[in-house]
Amino acid sequence: MLIYLDSANLDDVKAAADLGVLDGVTTNPTLIAKERVDYGKRLADICQIVKGPVSAEVIATEAKAMLIEGRERAKIAPNIVVKLPCTIEGLKACKAFSDEGTKTNMTLCFQTLQALMVAKAGAFLVSPFIGRLDDIGEDGMELIRTIRAVYDNYGIKTQILAASVRHTNHLLHCALAGADVATCPLSVIKDTMKHPLTDIGLERFLADYKAAFPG
Numbered sequence: 205m206l207i208y209l210d211s212a213n214l215d216d217v218k219a220a221a222d223l224g225v226l227d228g229v230t231t232n233p234t235l236i237a238k239e240r241v242d243y244g245k246r247l248a249d250i251c252q253i254v255k256g257p258v259s260a261e262v263i264a265t266e267a268k269a270m271l272i273e274g275r276e277r278a279k280i281a282p283n284i285v286v287k288l289p290c291t292i293e294g295l296k297a298c299k300a301f302s303d304e305g306t307k308t309n310m311t312l313c314f315q316t317l318q319a320l321m322v323a324k325a326g327a328f329l330v331s332p333f334i335g336r337l338d339d340i341g342e343d344g345m346e347l348i349r350t351i352r353a354v355y356d357n358y359g360i361k362t363q364i365l366a367a368s369v370r371h372t373n374h375l376l377h378c379a380l381a382g383a384d385v386a387t388c389p390l391s392v393i394k395d396t397m398k399h400p401l402t403d404i405g406l407e408r409f410l411a412d413y414k415a416a417f418p419g
């Protein structure tokens with residue numbers, strides 16, 4: 205499973221890239237709003253650090269305007285992926301972008317049929333939001349499983365990008381469900397390498413060594 209960072213914060217991007225296992229980055233208008241920086245400039249800075257896919261979400265809500273905005277974003281760097289909502293207008297824009305060879309990430313996916321339709325329109329990535337479904341008492345992971353099953357039925361190549369990942373248990377179950385990619389905050393990426401027994405074990409190894417070879 206590929207791991208993307210879900211952030212528009214440059215320090216987070218640098219820290220995640222330094223780990224050596226970062227495959228891409230996703231941004232969204234909320235993440236950019238938190239940074240209070242120019243969206244285009246920040247995307248260019250992220251693309252300097254990360255060579256994998258970097259998702260740039262459009263603000264426009266109508267297909268024609270999405271195309272204009274997305275084309276501008278796509279000029280920023282060759283690894284920009286235009287992020288569009290799973291709406292009727294987003295679907296039209298997705299088809300137009302895929303016809304002209306621009307990769308898309310179809311976001312705000314909350315039902316399997318949205319994922320089927322955007323795949324038909326040539327989406328490169330589809331982003332089912334696990335955490336937000338869990339928040340309203342549904343089972344977000346079930347959406348990953350059903351999209352996986354439908355995509356496998358038809359040999360669909362659109363990659364399933366699990367989004368709205370809140371903790372490592374989400375990440376583990378994304379991998380078990382066959383998500384192609386998971387995008388998560390830096391804290392979740394770091395948490396994958398934490399276990400109290402690792403810390404205790406390391407402490408003991410070092411203490412034993414020091415006791416045997418003082419100085």
Ligand code: E4P
Binds near residue numbers: 210232311
């Ligand atoms: C990523 O592409 C999504 O925009 C992001 O994961 C949404 O996460 P949230 O539900 O925590 O806002």
